Amino acid sequence: MDVGQMMRANEQNWDTRTPVHVASAFYAQDPSYWFSPYEWDDLGDVDGRSLLHLQCHIGADTVEFARRGAHVTGVDISASSLEQARRIASGHGVDISYVHANVYDVELPSSSFDIVYTAKGSLCYLPDLPRWASLIQSWLKPGGVLYVAEFHPLLNAFGPAPKPDQSEELLVRHDYLEGRGAQRKDSGHTYTDGPALSGATVSYEWAHGLGEVITAVASAGLRVTTVRESSELPWPRWSRMVRNERGWWELPADEPRVPLFYALRAVKD
Ligand SMILES: C[S@@+](CC[C@H](N)C(=O)[O-])C[C@H]1O[C@@H](n2cnc3c(N)ncnc32)[C@H](O)[C@@H]1O
Numbered sequence: 001m002d003v004g005q006m007m008r009a010n011e012q013n014w015d016t017r018t019p020v021h022v023a024s025a026f027y028a029q030d031p032s033y034w035f036s037p038y039e040w041d042d043l044g045d046v047d048g049r050s051l052l053h054l055q056c057h058i059g060a061d062t063v064e065f066a067r068r069g070a071h072v073t074g075v076d077i078s079a080s081s082l083e084q085a086r087r088i089a090s091g092h093g094v095d096i097s098y099v100h101a102n103v104y105d106v107e108l109p110s111s112s113f114d115i116v117y118t119a120k121g122s123l124c125y126l127p128d129l130p131r132w133a134s135l136i137q138s139w140l141k142p143g144g145v146l147y148v149a150e151f152h153p154l155l156n157a158f159g160p161a162p163k164p165d166q167s168e169e170l171l172v173r174h175d176y177l178e179g180r181g182a183q184r185k186d187s188g189h190t191y192t193d194g195p196a197l198s199g200a201t202v203s204y205e206w207a208h209g210l211g212e213v214i215t216a217v218a219s220a221g222l223r224v225t226t227v228r229e230s231s232e233l234p235w236p237r238w239s240r241m242v243r244n245e246r247g248w249w250e251l252p253a254d255e256p257r258v259p260l261f262y263a264l265r266a267v268k269d
Helices: 003-022 037-043 062-067 079-091 129-139 153-157 210-219
Strands: 050-054 071-076 097-100 113-119 140-151 158-162 168-172 183-186 202-205 223-230 261-267
Touching: 003 079, 003 202, 037 140, 037 223, 037 261, 050 062, 062 071, 062 079, 071 079, 079 097, 113 129, 129 140, 129 210, 140 153, 140 210, 153 158, 210 223, 210 261
Parallel strands: 050 071, 050 113, 071 097, 113 140
Antiparallel strands: 140 261, 158 168, 183 202, 223 261
């Protein structure tokens, strides 16, 4: 199977996940929930800015940019996701332009966005980060900002293992670095609450180490200004995670502090 076929399998898988996601409690949060305060510090005031949200899914978080006054374009490979994204945006009374396309094929005017944003489970669906970064470089205006807010590759590398006392510990069980190619996943359930998937269950993911992401962005000619690493997640990846004061999730305080999330800001000079 070639990479194009794998991305088409992902398209079908995301079409299948969409109705479950739309009906879930997971995605019923206020759009502001999905952002850490430091994201707004890093992005600055988005009012009046042209913002491109890549891999926006059902637009659960995209709406927040429009509520804050940005002129927003969302791109996603899943037509079902965008059908729901349009409905959700309309429910919030905001106007967002949604484009159905693969990020590698989408036709967008060059040098036309103040901000390109991508987040929370997006990069793992991209087989070629240097090409992705170079496309973003072409879409940004001079002075424009790329912002990536993603699950840390260490989070993806960890897996729980049972201990003799019935508790569990985290071990490195999966690749942190890229290089092994696509990982085939076949799961009858998605990551939200809700029923089993009814349709395409196979998806393909690509691991990307943090250094590999930063190098792809820098090699495309973007100047990296910030790389934050954080121990918080918007949902509990493992059962023993505890909710913190602002409603996100962390490992218990007596466990090692490790990064589970990161945010990268880069500028087109
Ligand atoms: C986990 S979601 C994105 C995160 C989003 N912030 C959320 O949680 O709602 C991943 C999205 O990437 C999209 N996607 C995967 N591969 C893509 C590609 N090559 N081009 C465009 N969108 C893609 C999927 O359709 C899906 O909507």
